[in-house]
Amino acid sequence: MLPLPTRFAGIILAFAPLFVHRSWRHAQLLLIGAILTPGRRTVTSVLRILGRAQERRFVNVHRILNRAAWCPRTGSRILLRLLVDAFAQRGPVVLGLDDTIERRRGKRIAAKGIYRDPVRSSDSHFVKASGLRWMSLMLLAPIPWAGRVWALPFLTALVPSERACRERGRRHKPLLDVGRQLALQARRWLPGRDLILVGDGGFSALQFLDAMRRGGITAITRLRLDAALYDPAPPRPLGTIGRPRTKGARLPTLAARLAAKDTLWRKVVVPGWYGAGARAIEIASDTAVWRHGGLPVVPIRWVLIRDPEARFPPQSLLCTDPTREPTQIVGWFVRRWTVEVTFQEARAHLGVETQRQWSDTAIARTTPCLLALFSIVTLLAARLQARQRRRVAAAAWYPKPCPTFADALAAVRCAIWRERTLATSPRRSARTKPRFRLPASWVYALCHAA
Incomplete structure (x- = not known):
């Protein structure tokens, strides 16, 4: 060894x-x-x-x-405990949830599918990729010696394609269902901590947000500017019959508030704005109820963001805990960009997408282990x-x-x-200086083609 x-x-x-x-x-x-x-x-x-x-x-x-x-899940629990003890001993535990595509081809890779490549695609250019879809849960914690927040993966799950599930006679599990299970698993592993879950607009679904709220997790995602927002339901008078109300009066959309002249804007400075240092922005915030027919009713705090210098278009966020401060909500959300950095670093330095396994068990274990290796290396460097x-x-x-x-x-x-x-150095002193020989492992690492 x-x-x-x-x-x-x-x-x-x-x-x-x-x-x-x-x-x-x-x-x-x-x-x-x-x-x-x-x-x-x-x-x-x-x-x-x-x-x-x-x-x-x-x-x-x-x-x-x-x-x-x-059991890889038991290993994820051990890794989470090590990460929390090292980088998040106090305060809320901020988690990032996102999916990524591992580009893989091969007839014997059963779980692969055809997906939109989020790395190579844009709003005006669509690129398809054959590969495996993974959902990863990461700890978004500041690394003191690095001077910034890193996204540290600890729990990753494979999301098989709909075709693969149909061929095997299994029920297809959508991305939101897998993300909900991963987040609630972290909730069971950290029962006494305040959990903050940050995700992109794909997790802005009422059923997912309601599951996070009932599970004791504060979810922060993007919110559509045309979302239907309402006042909370008024108190129910005594003696009233029928189904109780779930919402109050309809509120103006966030797009209308953005164009309104009477919207109260507050200027704040957000540190670590997408890796570019501190950024001065203007925000407006209030509480509301987000409701859609046939779906759960979720009370939220919405935050409208605009740039005084118009360097990025206006955007809006939601938080399932209406008592949170708007500035803190924005500060937690901007940590989400480090998730994409971790995916890129794992591809560039840890060999993700270079594996050659075709066994179902090996495929389900290898990529989560390589992503977890990012966190293990960070823990070793801290020592x-x-x-x-x-x-x-x-x-x-x-x-x-x-x-x-x-x-x-x-x-x-x-x-x-x-x-x-x-x-491996010699313990006894030699009379003549030994000839240096490059170890075989060094020859392989330094001289052979990558």
Whole structure:
């Protein structure tokens, strides 16, 4: 087994109860090898980077993903506990929920479908992609040594396509149902904490928002400017017969409030506005009831946002807790952009979309493990010394004031390689200086094509 720094042992060993003793040895190889491997994250690449290219029983490492009995959901709970203890010990726990497409092809990948590619598409250009759809729940927490908020994945679920469910005789579960189950699972794991769930406009559905409200989760999403808003239902007089009222008088739409001259705007400064620093904006807010025929009635606080310099179009947000402050609602919502950053970093540095598994079990485990590796690397980097984790790969053409995930990954790799070098150095003093030989794993990482 590759020697590890002592400061990493507490985090790595926290996942040991998921496996039996024999499987845990192979699981450690996959975990450490996935951190050290550049390029494609295949099991063979992991074995090569660890110097086990001649391992005759290499199939045992493959079986960790496609056959071994271990519970990924229990691992997600362990990871969430580690993240909360490290980065969200006090205050509300802000979670981000979003889906992404993993571009994959192959006849034996049963769960794949044809979806709109959110990365390559725009409002005027539609691009389709064949792949797997994943729903991921992340902790949106400020990283002190990085100077910004990072989205740390801890629970990811596969959303099979409607065609795949129909061929297998299963009921298709929509995205909102999967997102609701993930959020309520986090609620059960953190029973005493104040949970804030941030999502994009796709989660602005009354059934989803009502489930979050009844589950004790404050949901913040975008709101349509033409949404039907009402006053709360008036008190019911005594002796009244019939069905009780669910709404009061109809309120003007947010589009009408945006154009009205008597709307009261308040100027606020939001720090960390989509990674561009502090931004001065104008907001207007009030409470209302959002209702649609045949759907649950949800009391909300709406927040209307506009830019005094007209650098972005007006937008509106909703919060299922009407008692929240409008400025805090906007501050929590702007953390959502880090979810897209995490998806991009996972593709660029952790090898998402480079896997080659076709087994259903391996597919359902590999991508969630790679996304969770983003959070594990962040936890390991937090255990390093300050000068090590704050080291940035800056250049004359690329000034970088704070470390990014690429710098954190490089610092963790450096610590692991340094420990291995010290562990394999000769203990007795030689009379002649030994000839330096580049280890086989270094040759594979540095010299072979990515």
